[in-house]
Amino acid sequence: GQNIDQPTEMTATEGAIVQINCTYQTSGFNGLFWYQQHAGEAPTFLSYNVLDGLEEKGRFSSFLSRSKGYSYLLLKELQMKDSASYLCAVRDSNYQLIWGAGTKLIIKP
Amino acid sequence: NAGVTQTPKFQVLKTGQSMTLQCAQDMNHEYMSWYRQDPGMGLRLIHYSVGAGITDQGEVPNGYNVSRSTTEDFPLRLLSAAPSQTSVYFCASSSLEAGIENTGELFFGEGSRLTVL
Numbered sequence: 001g002q003n004i005d006q007p008t009e010m011t012a013t014e015g016a017i018v019q020i021n022c023t024y025q026t027s028g029f030n031g032l033f034w035y036q037q038h039a040g041e042a043p044t045f046l047s048y049n050v051l052d053g054l055e056e057k058g059r060f061s062s063f064l065s066r067s068k069g070y071s072y073l074l075l076k077e078l079q080m081k082d083s084a085s086y087l088c089a090v091r092d093s094n095y096q097l098i099w100g101a102g103t104k105l106i107i108k109p
Numbered sequence: 110n111a112g113v114t115q116t117p118k119f120q121v122l123k124t125g126q127s128m129t130l131q132c133a134q135d136m137n138h139e140y141m142s143w144y145r146q147d148p149g150m151g152l153r154l155i156h157y158s159v160g161a162g163i164t165d166q167g168e169v170p171n172g173y174n175v176s177r178s179t180t181e182d183f184p185l186r187l188l189s190a191a192p193s194q195t196s197v198y199f200c201a202s203s204s205l206e207a208g209i210e211n212t213g214e215l216f217f218g219e220g221s222r223l224t225v226l
Contacts, residue, residue: 004151008149014189031212031213033212033214035215041220042217042218042219042220043152043199043215043217044217045200045212045214045216047217048212048214051214080216087151087152089151089152093214095213096157096167097152097154098151099151099153099214100151100153101149101150101151102151
């Protein structure tokens with residue numbers, strides 16, 4: 001079966017760095033997405049990786065290793081507004097998205 | 110910029126009632142989809158469409174119907190509501206246009222919170 005695993009919850013301190021991991025087993029691979037979802041709101045797109053390596057976008061970076069079925073989202077200089085759930089999703093061979101359950105990130109002052 | 114618009118935002122139904130969740134997008138996206146989101150679970154695909162007149166089932170289609178008569182609209186119908194359909198529903202759309210610049214990212218509506226008593 002297809003599976004996306006990510007930690008349920010993580011806690012970090014304002015100003016610090018946090019890495020949220022995502023491992024996947026899917027039928028084929030056509031890209032990996034990270035979305036941010038604040039409580040009570042809709043998911044919003046953060047990043048997309050289709051080739052191995054690091055994609056940097058401001059304070060957020062996303063890494064992909066296709067051979068290991070592994071990605072991480074790196075958040076630097078954490079701010080209180082970064083408190084949210086972070087969703088990992090993989091597009092499979094049928095171009096359908098398989099979603100992880102999300103990682104709830106709690107930022108403490 | 111309207112993007113993806115969902116209505117209603119909140120709805121309470123009694124078991125057995127039917128209703129339609131409306132979804133409209135103004136980005137000329139070919140792909141539209143409906144997801145449900147439940148605590149502790151990933152987003153689950155209910156139905157999707159790759160263009161007007163074309164719909165297909167996702168992971169959890171039972172109890173739901175869709176239609177796509179226009180590019181812009183993709184309503185989701187609950188035929189006979191059950192407590193198990195209590196959830197948050199998201200409509201999402203994306204472009205299917207090929208190209209290096211297009212990631213195919215999904216644009217989500219604000220969500221519809223449905224409670225079935």
